[in-house]
Amino acid sequence: MDQIKKELKQPYTEYTLDMFLRSAGKDHAEIHQFNRWREEVIKAGKYTFEIPHLYAQKSEIEVQRITGEKYNLINFASYNYLGYSYHPEVLSSAKEALDTYGLGATGSPLLNGTFNLHKIFERKLAEYFGLEGYGVSLFSSGYGANIGVISAYIHKGEHVVLDRSSHASLFDGALLSQGKITLFKHNDIEHLEKVLKRISHENSRVLICTEGVYSADGDYGKVKEIVQVAKRYDAKVLVDEAHSLLLAGSNGKGVAEEQGVLEDVDLIIGTFSKSFAGVGGCLYAKEEIINYINYYARSRVFSCAIDPAVTGGLIKALELAGGSDGKIKRVKIKKNAKYFRSKLFGKVDIGTSETWIIPVIYGHERITIPLSDFLHKEGVDISLMMFPAVPKNKSRLRVFVTSEHSKEHMDKGADAILKAAKKFGFLLDD
Ligand SMILES: Cc1ncc(COP(=O)(O)O)c(C=O)c1O
Numbered sequence: 001m002d003q004i005k006k007e008l009k010q011p012y013t014e015y016t017l018d019m020f021l022r023s024a025g026k027d028h029a030e031i032h033q034f035n036r037w038r039e040e041v042i043k044a045g046k047y048t049f050e051i052p053h054l055y056a057q058k059s060e061i062e063v064q065r066i067t068g069e070k071y072n073l074i075n076f077a078s079y080n081y082l083g084y085s086y087h088p089e090v091l092s093s094a095k096e097a098l099d100t101y102g103l104g105a106t107g108s109p110l111l112n113g114t115f116n117l118h119k120i121f122e123r124k125l126a127e128y129f130g131l132e133g134y135g136v137s138l139f140s141s142g143y144g145a146n147i148g149v150i151s152a153y154i155h156k157g158e159h160v161v162l163d164r165s166s167h168a169s170l171f172d173g174a175l176l177s178q179g180k181i182t183l184f185k186h187n188d189i190e191h192l193e194k195v196l197k198r199i200s201h202e203n204s205r206v207l208i209c210t211e212g213v214y215s216a217d218g219d220y221g222k223v224k225e226i227v228q229v230a231k232r233y234d235a236k237v238l239v240d241e242a243h244s245l246l247l248a249g250s251n252g253k254g255v256a257e258e259q260g261v262l263e264d265v266d267l268i269i270g271t272f273s274k275s276f277a278g279v280g281g282c283l284y285a286k287e288e289i290i291n292y293i294n295y296y297a298r299s300r301v302f303s304c305a306i307d308p309a310v311t312g313g314l315i316k317a318l319e320l321a322g323g324s325d326g327k328i329k330r331v332k333i334k335k336n337a338k339y340f341r342s343k344l345f346g347k348v349d350i351g352t353s354e355t356w357i358i359p360v361i362y363g364h365e366r367i368t369i370p371l372s373d374f375l376h377k378e379g380v381d382i383s384l385m386m387f388p389a390v391p392k393n394k395s396r397l398r399v400f401v402t403s404e405h406s407k408e409h410m411d412k413g414a415d416a417i418l419k420a421a422k423k424f425g426f427l428l429d430d
Helices: 002-009 029-043 088-101 116-129 142-153 168-177 189-199 223-232 287-296 308-322 324-344 365-377 407-424
Strands: 060-064 070-075 134-139 159-163 180-184 206-211 236-240 267-271 281-286 357-363 383-385 395-400
Touching: 070 407, 088 308, 116 134, 116 281, 116 308, 134 142, 134 287, 142 168, 142 206, 142 236, 142 267, 142 281, 142 287, 159 168, 159 189, 168 180, 168 206, 168 236, 180 189, 189 206, 189 223, 206 223, 223 236, 281 287, 308 324, 324 357, 324 407, 357 365, 357 407, 365 383, 365 395, 365 407, 395 407
Parallel strands: 159 180, 159 206, 206 236, 236 267
Antiparallel strands: 060 070, 134 281, 267 281, 357 395, 383 395
């Protein structure tokens, strides 16, 4: 503890993300201050942000810090849940698409950026979800899908109701829509109902947003209960399945499938940067909604289509996940996540995690820099999340367990976390 107290006294560790957000005079002093701080952290050899990876996002990776030092790490920081970013069949499908269609789509999907490959992917995704009369709209990121869909679906003066733990892209979509934003307590259906009672009245459109698996907490959204409440108040429901598509549900269609309400959800958002291990996002909804969104979602209309090679890889990832490969890997990732949670449960605060996302809440933002550096030196890579992405004093490590981790990887990962918890004072009952 003495060592950490000493480190905390040094200015470079006194970092919280909001420190440099406020305006500090006409000459943009906050930008100079931020850069001074950044240089100090780099000079001290503790800068762990945006570290270049030297190879693919496998369970073991090599990274190189800005100072030139290389680290071999066990990777718990990537969303590559099913290992498809380096799967040989995914890669050869991507290479084939690259050779046929070239590097970029070089156009908006609405104008000239759509290739037959995009149409094939849309059709295969729609078939995978399987509801009659439904379709898919592709976006170049999951972030773009959320901001584009919400801001096109909800107009000025209408209502967006968000879980307090929602991802930034859901908040940003709601802000862009210029609708009225109301928050309900995380996964608290009684509170949601109170909110709906207050705001819903005839002719007022209401959209409730939830996540299938919460990206900051690793628990399941209460999609079934939300759908039931929404029906009573004539509200629509959006489920962001970013961290659950290909993973949750008996066929990997997400938490809406798992909770038996796929047909009752109005808008399903998927991202291709997680279990698909590429990049891009989508909306799955009734065809007439898809047609409208394709014309009115600004992040789609005014942005380039997903590049062909990635699209080729995504088609193969979907095919694998929809077959026996997906079935085996879904069992594996759940087994791995259960094992990892059991290694940490009762020793550190893992909040309400029930899935492959395991937060380890360490509290104050200020220990983020030395903690991140320490974990690297212990041989593991784990992302950190702090305010404003999570509430103040609820900063956390976020462990992403994949189907590809071995027991040995997880044992080493858990040991490093517990060692860090002892050193930085967030071990429970210490
Ligand atoms: C819940 C959620 N929605 C959307 C996104 C954005 O996805 P993308 O990285 O594909 O833009 C993320 C990314 O982390 C997320 O966690």
